[in-house]
Amino acid sequence: MSKKGVSKVSGNISPVVGEKQVYHIIEWYADTSVSERNLADVTWELFKKRKNGQFTSTNIKKKGVGEFTFGETAWKHTYRLEAYLYKPEGGGLIITPKPSTVPKINKVELYYVDDTKGSTFSFMEKLRAKAYCVNLAGKEIIFNRRR
Structure with missing residues (x-):
């Protein structure tokens, strides 16, 4: 065969x-x-x-x-x-992938405090942010609310 x-x-x-x-x-x-x-x-x-x-x-x-x-x-x-x-x-x-030389954030996802995914949040709610990054290992990322 x-x-x-x-x-x-x-x-x-x-x-x-x-x-x-x-x-x-x-x-x-x-x-x-x-x-x-x-x-x-x-x-x-x-x-x-x-x-x-x-x-x-x-x-x-x-x-x-x-x-x-x-x-x-x-x-x-x-x-x-x-x-x-x-x-x-x-x-x-x-x-054989090559490392990226340009640091960037590909995507940010927002979650409620209990780790359920959210889409609309009140300004009074606490939430968690998860960032998917490239070439930012060990770096600190600060999220600020928009004014």
Whole structure:
């Protein structure tokens, strides 16, 4: 029985952390019929290289879309990105993220004190803020209310 599914993927193998990267399928196995070549059925899975040299799943899987944004500490590790129809095969792209040189805050989420996510707050309420940052490890961030 011949192989079916994704044969090769392409994309940036040295992404900067915090920047969204899009990966693409460039080749399918020859025995994959045209009807099976549906991008919506493709699973993109990210594997992380462990100390013993083995790649294990990060449990980050996306169906149909090969978009990934590597987090702030990702530059310390090596990853393998694989796209498949049925099950992982051990191939894919070896990715080594680079640290960002520009510090920035990507997103801020506001929560009630009991850690439930909120959208509208009274000016009298206490709340918690969670900032998703790049290149700001160990730095202090001060949030001020708008006047």
